[in-house]
Amino acid sequence: MPNSSGLVRVRRMTFPQDWATGCPPADAVASNGPVFRIVSSNECQEADFLSFSEEGRALRRPTPCPCMPFGLSVFPNKDDAAWMSRSMPRLGKFLARGNLSPIDGVTKLTPGQRPSHMTWWPSCECARLDLFRDVEEVV
Amino acid sequence: MWAVVGTPKDTSYFGRFEPIDVLIWYDCPRTFTLYDQDGGLCLVHWLDEDAETMRYLVAPVTSKQIEQLQRGDLTLRESLDQPRVYVVDQTNDGDVRSVWLTQLVDLPQDALPVPRTMLYRSLEPILSLRATGEAIKPGEIPGSVIKSTVEGAQKALKCLAEYEMDLPTRRGRSSRALQKLYDLPVQKTLTASFEVQFRSPLSEPDLFEGLAESEILDERDVLNRVADHLKAGLSWLTSTASEAAALPVPNDADLSRVIVKALKFLTPSPRGAVKELEIRGDLATRTIEPVRLTRRSRGIVNGAISRLPAMTERRVELKGRIREINERLMRFELHDVNQPPLPVRVCEFEAEIWDDVYEMLGVDEAVDVLGLETSPLSIVRVLDLKRP
Numbered sequence: 001m002p003n004s005s006g007l008v009r010v011r012r013m014t015f016p017q018d019w020a021t022g023c024p025p026a027d028a029v030a031s032n033g034p035v036f037r038i039v040s041s042n043e044c045q046e047a048d049f050l051s052f053s054e055e056g057r058a059l060r061r062p063t064p065c066p067c068m069p070f071g072l073s074v075f076p077n078k079d080d081a082a083w084m085s086r087s088m089p090r091l092g093k094f095l096a097r098g099n100l101s102p103i104d105g106v107t108k109l110t111p112g113q114r115p116s117h118m119t120w121w122p123s124c125e126c127a128r129l130d131l132f133r134d135v136e137e138v139v
Numbered sequence: 140m141w142a143v144v145g146t147p148k149d150t151s152y153f154g155r156f157e158p159i160d161v162l163i164w165y166d167c168p169r170t171f172t173l174y175d176q177d178g179g180l181c182l183v184h185w186l187d188e189d190a191e192t193m194r195y196l197v198a199p200v201t202s203k204q205i206e207q208l209q210r211g212d213l214t215l216r217e218s219l220d221q222p223r224v225y226v227v228d229q230t231n232d233g234d235v236r237s238v239w240l241t242q243l244v245d246l247p248q249d250a251l252p253v254p255r256t257m258l259y260r261s262l263e264p265i266l267s268l269r270a271t272g273e274a275i276k277p278g279e280i281p282g283s284v285i286k287s288t289v290e291g292a293q294k295a296l297k298c299l300a301e302y303e304m305d306l307p308t309r310r311g312r313s314s315r316a317l318q319k320l321y322d323l324p325v326q327k328t329l330t331a332s333f334e335v336q337f338r339s340p341l342s343e344p345d346l347f348e349g350l351a352e353s354e355i356l357d358e359r360d361v362l363n364r365v366a367d368h369l370k371a372g373l374s375w376l377t378s379t380a381s382e383a384a385a386l387p388v389p390n391d392a393d394l395s396r397v398i399v400k401a402l403k404f405l406t407p408s409p410r411g412a413v414k415e416l417e418i419r420g421d422l423a424t425r426t427i428e429p430v431r432l433t434r435r436s437r438g439i440v441n442g443a444i445s446r447l448p449a450m451t452e453r454r455v456e457l458k459g460r461i462r463e464i465n466e467r468l469m470r471f472e473l474h475d476v477n478q479p480p481l482p483v484r485v486c487e488f489e490a491e492i493w494d495d496v497y498e499m500l501g502v503d504e505a506v507d508v509l510g511l512e513t514s515p516l517s518i519v520r521v522l523d524l525k526r527p
Binding site for chain 2 (some may be wrong): 038051052055056057059060061063068069072073079080083084085086088089090091110117137139
C-alpha cells in the first residue's frame with residue numbers, strides 16, 4: 001500500500017541466521033496457496049509447527065538437500081497428508097489447513113515417491129499458528 | 140513415552156543407526172533402511188517421539204521384501220510384521236539409547252501403520268473387494284466367487300466408463316485411463332476370505348506418455364467423474380433411505396440408470412456363494428472404512444431397476460452381417476439387419492464369444508444374434524451368436 005509520501009513499502013522476508021549456508025535453497029519459490037500439515041489435536045499447538053532442527057534434533061547422516069531439516073513437511077494435496085497420517089498415526093490424526101502467502105516463506109516440491117510432498121521454510125515474519133485455523137480429523 | 144514390552148539388547152546392535160535409503164521423509168527420515176552390525180538389511184519405521192527421544196520399529200527384512208514393499212505387493216504393516224522385531228530409542232543427538240527385542244503384538248497398535256497402508260499413496264489399490272460367505276474358506280475359494288468378484292468389478296467400471304466416454308462432450312475423444320479401467324490390473328489377491336485388489340490405471344508409468352498437460356488433466360478429471368458416480372451409487376445403496384429414494388441421482392435418470400446397472404454387477408446374488416462384499420479404495424469411498432454390500436443390496440438395486448422402465452431388458456433375435464469391431468469397447472456393428480429391418484445395430488459382447496465374433500467378421504452370410512435390448516434402437520447385449 002502506498003504510504004503518505006506516496007512510496008510503496010515492500011515487506012522483506014528474512015530467515016533465521018543459524019540455518020546452514022544456502023538455506024533455504026535458491027530454487028525454492030515464494031509460498032502461495034493452501035497446504036496441509038498433520039497436527040496432534042483439533043487445536044493447533046506451536047509444537048506442531050516446529051522443524052526437526054527447531055526441536056533440537058540432529059540428523060545422523062547428511063541429506064542430499066541439507067536445508068530439509070530446517071523446513072516443515074506439508075502437502076498441497078489433502079489425501080496425501082491423510083495417507084501420511086495413516087502411515088504414522090502418532091504424528092497426529094488431524095490435518096490443519098493453512099493458506100500460505102509469499103511473506104510466509106518459501107516452498108519447494110520435495111516429493112520422492114509422493115507427488116505432492118513439499119518442504120516449507122517459514123520466514124521469521126510468519127506467524128505459523130495464525131495461518132492454520134482450519135483443522136479436521138483424518139477419516 | 141510408553142514402556143516397551145521386550146528384552147533389552149545391546150545398543151550397538153544397529154551400529155550408528157544411519158539410514159541407507161530414505162523411503163519416507165516427514166520433517167526428517169521416518170521410514171528407511173539400514174544395515175545392522177552383521178550387515179543384515181533392516182526396515183526402520185518411526186513409531187513415536189517425545190522431546191528427548193525418537194522411537195523406531197526395526198524389522199530385519201530381505202531385499203526382496205523391500206522390493207515388494209516398493210511395488211505395493213506388501214503393505215507397510217505386512218513388511219514390518221517379522222518374527223523378530225526391535226524397538227530402538229534414539230536421542231536428539233542421534234545416538235542409540237535403548238534397543239529391545241519385541242513382537243508387533245506387544246506394541247501399541249495405534250503407533251503402527253494403519254492396516255492396508257502402502258509405502259506410497261500411489262501404490263494403494265484404487266479398488267479392493269473382499270468377498271465373504273459360508274462357502275468361502277481359506278484355501279477353498281469357489282471358482283464362481285473369483286469370477287463374480289473380479290468380473291463384477293470390471294463390468295461395473297466398464298459400465299460407468301462407457302457412460303463418460305459416450306457423453307456428447309467427450310464423444311470421439313479417447314481416454315487412456317478409462318480404457319485401462321476396462322481391464323483393471325489386479326494388484327493382489329488374498330485368500331483368507333477372497334479379496335482382490337486393483338491397481339490404479341494412473342500408476343502405469345507410460346500411461347500419459349506424449350500427452351500435453353491439459354490432456355493429462357482431462358484424463359484425471361474424467362477418471363474422477365467415474366469415481367464420483369460409483370461413490371454416489373454406493374452411498375445411495377447403503378444409505379438408510381435408499382429403498383425409499385427413487386434414484387441414485389434424483390435429477391438425472393440417465394446417469395441413475397447407468398449407476399444402478401453398474402451396482403448390479405457388484406451386489407452379491409441372493410443365490411450365490413458371496414454373502415457380503417466389502418469395497419474399499421479411492422474409486423469407491425472417501426473414507427478408509429469399507430462399504431458393505433449384502434444380498435439385500437441386490438434387492439434394492441432390482442427395485443430401482445423396476446422403477447426405470449427403460450432399463451427392462453427384453454430378448455431380441457437379429458439377423459445381419461458383422462462388419463465393424465471396436466476391440467476397446469468390445470462392440471460390433473451388425474449391418475443389413477432384418478427382423479426388424481435396420482441398416483445397422485450396435486451390439487456389445489463379452490470376452491467369451493470374442494473368437495466367434497472374429498470368425499464371422501466380414502463374412503457374407505448373415506449371422507443370428509441372440510441378445511437383450513432395452514429399446515428397439517438401444518445397444519444389444521449379445522448372449523449368443525449362430526452362424527446359419
